[in-house]
Amino acid sequence: MTAATVIDLDVATVRDLNARLQALGRDSNLGPVHVRHPRGRHALAVGVSAPVDILLDGPVGYYAGGMNDGARIVIDGNAATGVAENMMAGLVRVRGDASQSAGATAHGGLLVIEGNAGARCGISLKGADIVVGGSVGHMSAFMAQSGTLVVCGDAGEALGDSLYEARLFVRGAVRSLGADCEEKPMGAAERALVAALLDRAGMAAIDAASFRCFGSARRLYHFHVDNAQAY
Amino acid sequence: MPADTPRTPPRVSATFDRATIAEIQRAAATGIYDIRGGGAKRRLPHFDDLLFLGASMSRYPLEGYRERCGTDVVLGTRHAKTPIEIRIPITIAGMSFGALSGNAKEALGRGATIAGTSTTTGDGGMTEEERGHSRSLIYQYLPSRYGMNLRDLRRCDAIEIVIGQGAKPGGGGMLLGQKITDRVAAMRDLPPGIDQRSACRHPDWTGPDDLEIKIEELRELTGWEKPIFVKIGASRPYYDVALAVKAGADVVVLDGMQGGTAATQEVFIEHVGLPTLAAIRPAVRALQELGMHRRVQLVVSGGIRSGADVAKALALGADAVSIGTAALIALGDNAPALEAEYQALGTTAGAYDDWHEGRDPAGITTQDPALAARLDPVLGGRRLANYLAVMTMEAQAIARACGKSHLHNLEPEDMVALTMEAAAMTQLPLAGTDWYPGKAPG
Amino acid sequence: MCGIAGLFLKSPALEGSLGALLAGMLDVLAGRGPDSTGFAIYGDEAAAPGMAAGDARVRLTLRGLAGADAPGLTRAVAAGLEGGDADLVLRDDHAVLLVPEAQEAAARALIARVAPSARVVASGRRIELYKGVGLPAEVATRFDLAAMRGTHAIGHTRMATESAVTVAAAHPFSTGPDQCLVHNGSLSNHNALRRTLRREGLAFETENDTEVAAGYLTWRMRQGMTLEAALAAALDDLDGFYTFVVATRTGFGVLRDPIACKPAVMAETGDYVAFASEYRALAGLPGIEAARLFEPDAARVYVWERAA
Numbered sequence: 001m002t003a004a005t006v007i008d009l010d011v012a013t014v015r016d017l018n019a020r021l022q023a024l025g026r027d028s029n030l031g032p033v034h035v036r037h038p039r040g041r042h043a044l045a046v047g048v049s050a051p052v053d054i055l056l057d058g059p060v061g062y063y064a065g066g067m068n069d070g071a072r073i074v075i076d077g078n079a080a081t082g083v084a085e086n087m088m089a090g091l092v093r094v095r096g097d098a099s100q101s102a103g104a105t106a107h108g109g110l111l112v113i114e115g116n117a118g119a120r121c122g123i124s125l126k127g128a129d130i131v132v133g134g135s136v137g138h139m140s141a142f143m144a145q146s147g148t149l150v151v152c153g154d155a156g157e158a159l160g161d162s163l164y165e166a167r168l169f170v171r172g173a174v175r176s177l178g179a180d181c182e183e184k185p186m187g188a189a190e191r192a193l194v195a196a197l198l199d200r201a202g203m204a205a206i207d208a209a210s211f212r213c214f215g216s217a218r219r220l221y222h223f224h225v226d227n228a229q230a231y
Numbered sequence: 232m233p234a235d236t237p238r239t240p241p242r243v244s245a246t247f248d249r250a251t252i253a254e255i256q257r258a259a260a261t262g263i264y265d266i267r268g269g270g271a272k273r274r275l276p277h278f279d280d281l282l283f284l285g286a287s288m289s290r291y292p293l294e295g296y297r298e299r300c301g302t303d304v305v306l307g308t309r310h311a312k313t314p315i316e317i318r319i320p321i322t323i324a325g326m327s328f329g330a331l332s333g334n335a336k337e338a339l340g341r342g343a344t345i346a347g348t349s350t351t352t353g354d355g356g357m358t359e360e361e362r363g364h365s366r367s368l369i370y371q372y373l374p375s376r377y378g379m380n381l382r383d384l385r386r387c388d389a390i391e392i393v394i395g396q397g398a399k400p401g402g403g404g405m406l407l408g409q410k411i412t413d414r415v416a417a418m419r420d421l422p423p424g425i426d427q428r429s430a431c432r433h434p435d436w437t438g439p440d441d442l443e444i445k446i447e448e449l450r451e452l453t454g455w456e457k458p459i460f461v462k463i464g465a466s467r468p469y470y471d472v473a474l475a476v477k478a479g480a481d482v483v484v485l486d487g488m489q490g491g492t493a494a495t496q497e498v499f500i501e502h503v504g505l506p507t508l509a510a511i512r513p514a515v516r517a518l519q520e521l522g523m524h525r526r527v528q529l530v531v532s533g534g535i536r537s538g539a540d541v542a543k544a545l546a547l548g549a550d551a552v553s554i555g556t557a558a559l560i561a562l563g564d565n566a567p568a569l570e571a572e573y574q575a576l577g578t579t580a581g582a583y584d585d586w587h588e589g590r591d592p593a594g595i596t597t598q599d600p601a602l603a604a605r606l607d608p609v610l611g612g613r614r615l616a617n618y619l620a621v622m623t624m625e626a627q628a629i630a631r632a633c634g635k636s637h638l639h640n641l642e643p644e645d646m647v648a649l650t651m652e653a654a655a656m657t658q659l660p661l662a663g664t665d666w667y668p669g670k671a672p673g
Numbered sequence: 674m675c676g677i678a679g680l681f682l683k684s685p686a687l688e689g690s691l692g693a694l695l696a697g698m699l700d701v702l703a704g705r706g707p708d709s710t711g712f713a714i715y716g717d718e719a720a721a722p723g724m725a726a727g728d729a730r731v732r733l734t735l736r737g738l739a740g741a742d743a744p745g746l747t748r749a750v751a752a753g754l755e756g757g758d759a760d761l762v763l764r765d766d767h768a769v770l771l772v773p774e775a776q777e778a779a780a781r782a783l784i785a786r787v788a789p790s791a792r793v794v795a796s797g798r799r800i801e802l803y804k805g806v807g808l809p810a811e812v813a814t815r816f817d818l819a820a821m822r823g824t825h826a827i828g829h830t831r832m833a834t835e836s837a838v839t840v841a842a843a844h845p846f847s848t849g850p851d852q853c854l855v856h857n858g859s860l861s862n863h864n865a866l867r868r869t870l871r872r873e874g875l876a877f878e879t880e881n882d883t884e885v886a887a888g889y890l891t892w893r894m895r896q897g898m899t900l901e902a903a904l905a906a907a908l909d910d911l912d913g914f915y916t917f918v919v920a921t922r923t924g925f926g927v928l929r930d931p932i933a934c935k936p937a938v939m940a941e942t943g944d945y946v947a948f949a950s951e952y953r954a955l956a957g958l959p960g961i962e963a964a965r966l967f968e969p970d971a972a973r974v975y976v977w978e979r980a981a
Contacts, residue, residue, distance in 0.1 A: 018451045040953035043448040047381055059952045059966070063435070063448040067381045078966050080952055081444075081936060082435035088381050099936070099968055101435040105376040107420070118968050119933055123434040124376060126420040138933075138971055143430060145420045165422055221425040222408060225262025437914065437934035438859065440675060440705040440832050440950075470835050477707065477832055 004034040004055075014041055024050030026070065038064075040080065045073050051090070065092040068109060084111045087128050100137065103130045106147070112201040119156065122149045125166050131201035141168050142178065150197050152206055160214050168214040169194050171206070182217040254497075265497040266407065268330075268586025268596060270398050270489040270534065270556060275506040277489070277534060278543040280653030281646050282662060285632045293631035300627040301637035304551050306349075306528045307389060307458020307481040310450070314458055314481075315367050315389050317551070318347030319623045320638055321541055323615075324486075324532050324555035325371045325391060325462070327353025329406070329415040330493030330586065331559075332603035333360045334611070335595045338562050340364035341608060342615025346623075351391060351553075353493075354429065356418045357383040364612070369460060372449070374403065374430040377419040381452070389482070390449055391460035392442070394433075394471075397490030397507070397533040399499045400464025403431035406494050410589040412598040439474035446479040460484050465510035465533065466503075472517040476527050484553065485514050487533030491556040493596065494587030507533035507544075509656040515548030524548065525639075538625020545626070546641035547657060561618040562611040563593045675844070675857045676702025676830040677937075679918040679948035680958075681925035681977050682823075687944055687959070692821030698947075698954040699809035699818075699828045705857075705950055706830025709843035710812035711804025713853040713920060714826040718798045730758075731774045731850075733781070734795040734802045736840065738788065739766035749787040754779055765815045767794075767803050774798070792878075797851030799823070799922050804843035824979065827920050827948075829855040836881045846884045848875065849891035851922035856883040857950055858935045861913035886911060890919060904928045904974040916969075918948050926976045933971035940964035946977050 007017050017035060024030055028050035035056045038044055042061035045054050048071035056064060059077035069088040078096035087106040094102075097115035104120070106128030113121075116134035125144035135153030142158070144166030154172035161178020168181070169190070177183075184190075186209070195208035219227055243249060254265065286292035293300060307314035323343045328336050330353060337360035343350040349367035352358075356378015362368055370387030372379065384390065395401060406427040416423040436445045446459050461475040462484035475483045487507025492500065511531055518524040531544045532553035544552045556564075565573075567580045572592035576583065586596035594605035630638050633645045647662040648654035654661045655668040678698035682688055695712060718729050738746075743763040750770060751759040759780070760771045768791075772780040777796060784791055795802035801821075805812040809830050813819065829844035836842045845853040860866075860882040867877055867885045875888045889910065893903035900919065904926050907917075916935040919926045927948055929937055940947045940955050942964045949955045958964070969975050 014451065039956040040951060042444050043451040046448055047452040061951060061953055062444045066448050067452055069381050078952065085435050086376060086379055104434040105379065107380065119971060162428055223263055223426055443704055474834065
């Protein structure tokens with residue numbers, strides 16, 4: 001066990017932190033980095049390509065872990081808008097709640113939110129996987145293109161509006177489905193997908209069979225005037 | 232009734248003219264609004280309504296071709312460690328791979344590079360063709376974030392956050408499926424062949440206060456090296472430019488309603504936004520009031536066609552201009568040589584605007600491999616470079632005639648307005664007077 | 674476009690620190706609103722010696738009094754009022770004038786005569802309202818916010834969007850007794866609504882969208898609605914993007930539009946309810962580590978009330 005590198009944001013600047021983390025190469029073998037006193041600061045640990053373990057020790061501001069490219073980031077607190085936005089690879093885990101637009105446009109990697117996520121969770125998702133232990137707010141997975149959103153709690157209004165090929169799984173209640181989102185059969189392949197994601201998220205105790213599956217009805221894939229109200 | 236009795240000739244309504252009637256009939260038949268490419272086609276107050284005064288006895292001109300008239304400009308001097316230095320104040324506007332073919336993107340990069348200026352990606356990510364052939368490449372950051380990735384963010388030369396474009400300020404869009412080929416679809420993480428819907432707001436910020444935080448993130452992602460441009464469609468330029476500056480922009484790109492689009496509703500193109508001419512003065516005033524004129528650079532686009540337009544935009548206070556439609560024409564768009572093919576598409580050379588359909592005979596606004604192969608990127612690049620050189624020389628000719636040793640020394644006072652409208656919009660005096668509408672007496 | 678902070682105390686123990694806590698919250702939000710800063714703070718109901726039970730004095734916050742002669746002004750107002758009861762406290766270019774509630778109209782008329790440069794920017798038994806152009810730290814220092822005490826307070830840092838960078842266009846806006854509102858966002862139907870409200874007898878001093886929202890709530894409460902009902906009605910009548918924090922004599926409310934793009938984070942403990950645009954502004958509050966942190970839902974009315 002390597003001793004943790006401690007960076008205290010009451011002393012170091014956000015620029016210091018990010019410059020140091022971004023300088024690590026993909027083959028870095030640096031041990032864990034413990035970031036103290038984040039105090040809601042923005043843009044923490046963004047654009048890190050090294051497979052390094054980073055602990056953000058408290059609530060963080062906007063875009064924590066933004067464009068993460070391989071780091072394993074744990075946020076021990078709540079995360080503000082756009083956590084792990086446009087993530088390319090790696091892991092971001094929020095031990096508390098996440099605000100709106102969590103995992104927005106993320107291309108790869110896994111975002112785990114142990115608490116609840118706000119509105120627009122997984123908006124324009126482009127291939128990443130998101131597992132939310134609690135509930136998600138309205139317009140989640142809006143225009144989500146590919147990837148997976150697993151919600152162990154409830155989903156707010158207009159889930160999956162204008163959905164493309166992302167797959168959505170919800171265990172609790174869905175307040176309403178957005179335009180072009182429909183329930184799909186939950187088969188063995190879907191159960192296996194959910195089980196694998198729950199396992200990676202550390203939530204293997206939850207029964208994958210208890211989720212419902214949602215996807216695109218593909219009615220908006222080609223314009224038709226009778227669907228105009230859905231645009 | 233005798234044959235020679237005078238008859239009322241058929242009279243077309245000014246309100247319900249032929250085009251209006253045809254559009255109602257088309258809408259009733261198809262149930263979809265008219266989508267097209269390009270910018271506003273209606274007549275608008277424009278740079279043609281301004282004239283330069285030139286030197287005579289009270290001012291002395293510079294000798295053409297001998298006495299130097301500088302054209303270089305640096306974009307992004309406010310915060311970025313590595314601003315963009317360009318040799319001419321004319322850049323290539325953002326146009327997506329998807330809207331344009333790979334060859335067209337390469338040609339734009341080649342032409343811009345020969346001319347010593349920058350080119351810009353679009354709503355579809357960065358291609359190898361354009362990165363490889365562009366000396367300075369501006370990477371657009373759009374609501375869709377198609378093709379947005381860390382590698383490209385770090386290998387661009389500037390980042391342009393697109394809030395709006397002149398053809399459709401406030402609008403998202405829908406690109407019909409014909410152009411979503413396998414390659415375009417893969418770059419955008421979409422299924423091939425489907426209609427692509429674009430959002431009008433960014434997914435993770437709304438408003439200038441949050442934009443400030445987004446800009447901070449982009450700077451943190453790129454080590455505070457790259458200039459951050461903010462592109463707005465002209466609607467409330469005075470406020471929007473001020474807000475872009477407050478949010479931290481290094482460069483503001485202001486796109487008037489003549490600015491083109493790959494595909495938008497005709498009603499949006501023709502009825503929303505401000506003409507370029509009307510947008511510049513309030514934008515410059517906002518910069519001046521904040522003490523940021525020439526410190527935050529202003530790039531103006533939308534209907535720039537000639538060196539005269541360049542000179543006029545700069546004289547009104549822009550630092551540079553950007554061209555899109557004109558660059559496509561330089562590459563070969565709407566070439567008369569293709570008239571037979573345009574006729575076959577139900578249009579004519581000079582009017583073709585169905586860029587979204589992907590059947591462009593010039594091989595520019597298409598993803599059809601056979602059509603795209605018609606555009607030779609080397610030749611296209613050369614043509615664009617020629618055109619940029621001509622525009623630059625034209626602007627220099629005007630500037631020298633006004634006694635300027637650099638294009639940036641052109642001033643509003645070097646010009647007059649030809650029409651009341653242009654005088655009111657620019658606050659330049661009506662030609663032959665010292666008055667413009669709204670000017671206080673005395 | 675802005676930063677918002679609000680703090681509603683449940684525990685009297687923190688009342689002495691209210692101003693200092695709010696000042697700390699606003700300072701963090703400087704980036705969201707570098708143009709101007711304003712705040713409203715609710716103190717104790719003020720009764721003068723000898724007043725009958727149930728009677729109270731009203732506080733009139735006046736602006737535009739830079740360099741004023743406070744004792745002279747107090748004497749001039751007192752001399753013109755029945756009973757001669759008036760106190761005036763000058764803070765920078767603002768002042769708070771305390772007079773018997775029944776004589777508010779008379780006091781306003783006197784002020785207009787003896788201090789024509791002054792404007793009454795808020796009135797009520799508890800509210801005092803201060804705003805100025807500049808960063809929050811400067812404005813808070815000018816008015817000595819850190820020394821102010823009270824039960825609840827809201828504040829605002831403004832990035833001006835479509836109206837001028839002036840003190841008049843700074844938030845909070847107070848359009849009714851002991852009422853005020855701060856806003857982050859941008860309304861899209863405020864011009865038409867302002868015309869409607871003018872016909873209903875409300876007066877507006879600026880072209881600012883937020884003043885219309887404040888006036889709307891005043892109008893609804895004047896019709897007899899509770900704060901909660903007025904906020905619920907606002908969901909139908911106000912278009913655009915908004916996060917509002919509102920305060921009344923005894924209440925504290927939060928409302929976000931149905932799309933809820935503009936940020937909002939709240940913290941609740943046994944001692945307080947706090948609101949901020951960003952968590953950073955809450956990070957310095959006592960006991961924040963143990964607070965229940967949550968984001969107010971879209972299109973849901975939140976109201977906290979304290980005993981009058």
